[in-house]
Amino acid sequence: MGNKDSYTVKVRGDEVANRKGNTTALDSLDIELTERCNNNCIHCYINLPADDHHAQKKELSKGEIQEILQEAVSLGCLTVRFTGGEPLVREDFEDLYIFARKLGLRVALVTNATLVTPALAKVFAHTPPLMPIEITLYGMRRNTYEAITRVPGSFKAAWKGIHLLLEYQVPFVVTGVLLPPNREEVEEFESWASTIPWMDTAPSYTLLLDLRARRDSAEKNVLIKGLRPSPEDVVTFLSRRQEKYLKEMKEFCSKFIRLQGNNIFSCGAGIRGGCIDAYGHLQPCILLRHPDTVYNLKKGSLKGALTKFFPKIRQMKAENPDYLTRCAHCFLKGLCEQCPAWSWMEHGTLDTPVDYLCEVAHAQARAFGLLAEGERAWQIEHWEERIKNFIDTTHSSQHAKEVCNGLKGQI
């Protein structure tokens, strides 16, 4: 005891989340409230029509979601992400939101903002989510936006929602999806995003475009693949802020570049977190819907999934000979997005190399000077030296430009 300057200690929500140790079973939980969406985006990996009553009937009820939230809190969960589809198409969204907040959860809402009403903006202003709402914005003009969403009036509705949040001072951030219709608007988008009071960094983008996570439409997968940027375009886009990009990639390489061997899980999927789909299936991550990795919460508990089921599936080893030849020996594994979810979406398996991701990782490696033209990363013996050279090289501003520009020429 003794007089102190202050007895209450203010902490940012993320600080609490990050400084937690390993004793809680659950840190954060994603809940896909619905797969339905009022937009019909050309690239979407999940959406069903907003009026799909068959899907709606199968969705978790409000009571079922509330029970899940209560169990999540009992396991130490601090953050719940409401995503979709478009979460706001659910008529009980506000009830679920308030319920979660009253349990002491921070709520991360992912939305297209088109269904934000003055009443809902007031709710967010009075009972703040404690995390900025994440709005995906598809374009700065009606023709580009609606070329992607394919819903007339969606552009106007999105901007109306955004202006309501601004008017009621509800914190939000925006993210982009790089697609052919909006590629010419990147600068304009970023310039506008920098005026949003709660954006302290440039917006993040979805670049690589996931295929249908339910593997429910081969036709749409063809369309999505056709919208993806080429590996060269990915490098060009990522390296547009050259010095920052190089600095980040060096830090990344110093921490995460190593051989993965035959373990198919190299990410944190299923460790003190997970994603519940609209129908009550808990997945290690939002994209991984392979039947062997999904746990039916209607027949079990969150605790059972987190403490028994997920640890078991994380031990899974790759058996695919192609994976064992390539990915298991590839030092670019840290740079590469290859994971069980991508393998599932592209091939319906957990351990098949995804060529597109492989090419993107190799294009990046060539840009950093880690590989020469024609080299394949899994064939390199002394890769540690290459990584060390890359990390240790001091890139002056001019040199950084040369690295990014010059090597772009060779990819």
Added chain:
Amino acid sequence: MDSKVKFSAAYLPSEELVCRELEGELIIVPLVAGMGDMEDELFTLNETGRAMWEKLDGKKSLKAVAEELAAEYEAPEGEIEKDVIGLAEELIKRKMIVEAPQK
């Protein structure tokens, strides 16, 4: 709201927050805007603050809280009183505690 601390009054946590214990740490999660200065702010209490917070049950007066703490910590009552009032002032300012209705 009366922001002046009444030493003879009992206080209790506001209904506009949720108090959670995460890994042994008390975390105060605001339910309404205005408790924090940033949009994503949560609160925790230092050791002194937590010991006092746990006694704010809406029944014991701050004076009784100070007396209990002085006995438990074998500390001078004057010093403890100063702490209790300091914390109460801070919590009232942030609308985290309210005066309990008198019976």
